[in-house]
Amino acid sequence: MNESTLPNVAPDALDIPDAARLASGDATHPPRILILYGSLRPQSFSRKLALEVERLLQHFGAETRVFDPHDLPLLDSVGKDHPKVQELRTLSEWSEGQVWVSPERHGTLTAVFKNQIDWLPLEEGGVRPTQGRTLAVMQVCGGSQSFNVVNALRVLGRWMRMVTIPNQSSVPKAWQEFDEQGRMKPSPYYDRVVDVMEELLKFTLMVRGHSAYLTSRYSERKGDLAAQALASASAAAE
Template identity: 65%
Template sequence: MRGGSVSEHRLDLPNVDASLFETPDCARLLAPAQRSTHAPRILMLYGSLRERSYSRLLTREAARMLEALGAEVRTFDPAGLPLPDSVPETDPKVQELRSLAQWAEGMVWTSPERHGAMTGIMKAQIDWIPLSMGAVRPTQGKTLAVMEVSGGSQSFNAVNQMRILGRWMRMVTIPNQSSLPKAFLEFDDAGRMKPSSYYDRVVDVMEELVKFTLLTRDASAYLVDRYSERKESAEQLSRRVNQRAI
């Protein structure tokens, strides 16, 4: 089935602008005009500044997996990132984070769970990534994997919160996720993650992230193209044309 305007067909939706209402186009989803050949670009964010940070250790382990899976990986160090709105957005650390967010085609967010929630360090990084930069939404349509580490029993509070944020940032959050309980038991003295079912789950998550990134990155703009935004753009154009005619 090819997509397109349905203005030539009967549309029993009186409140819909038929000229802007489009049926999904399989060709644009599955066979875009040009396929990317570069390695998937993945940005890693973690939510702790401790000297032995288990969220950082887990992030490093996941980065190794991603590189083995063929991805190009960059990790943002949150040390020195100011609190949101405490400095101008021209701050070098803020600009570094925003530049990486634009560069990335997918992200991994890994946070400790503290007081039943993600850490403020994790949230601050997400808050500094704007929903839009000029006409560009730096996260829209990009893939996201979420992971958390806990000091006690297994919990999913932090990953659930990050899923909400991923949706708010208009990201494609993959179904799989990792929650690592008693993280202090899962790493050796060299900071490498020990073999376990938890380790295997992290491999699963990174493999799934790369697959979803390869699947969606060339169609991400089309995936998040919305009727309401096409309508708004049409109305804005109409207003500009009418103003010029006055």
């Protein structure tokens, strides 16, 4: 690189994007998908949708986990060593993709759902339990169709450094869309759910194995090189 062209760039920290490095990965295990939902009600429609999503994902060949938010304490009311907190964090690290399903409450996502995300750190011990994972966002509505929750979830997904897929699902009047066995009835809304899960799996298959490369940042590499140089200089001075 001609350093005079970009005088403010550290050339050793620059990594020119390379299509060859994004060739198909060597992972052969089923895609690992974590599903989170946002209601504790016995007849929770977000839970019913989460379970419907799980059936579809398993049919597509994914390995799934559904986290039960019951007994997850409020953020900071207990230490991070609490069993439910550890369960959630372990599942997030295990996952290669996630599905977030929340009801709409007062025009936004529920406290039950937000509490789960708040317990997930951006980084802990050099591990980022959400960065680079794919994400599908979905909501259920008690009344007419709204997109308030999926929009809010997209903000959260970006903040958690996740690869949020373009498609999404919003199910209006959810109480009409499930039968007595808790299965989602045939409808255009169900078809959209299938669309979203297909897309999530496709993106997950593309991204997994490459997330470290995709989320590698020039600014962080530059900082690492500066820290290494400082450590070397300190060691030489001793």
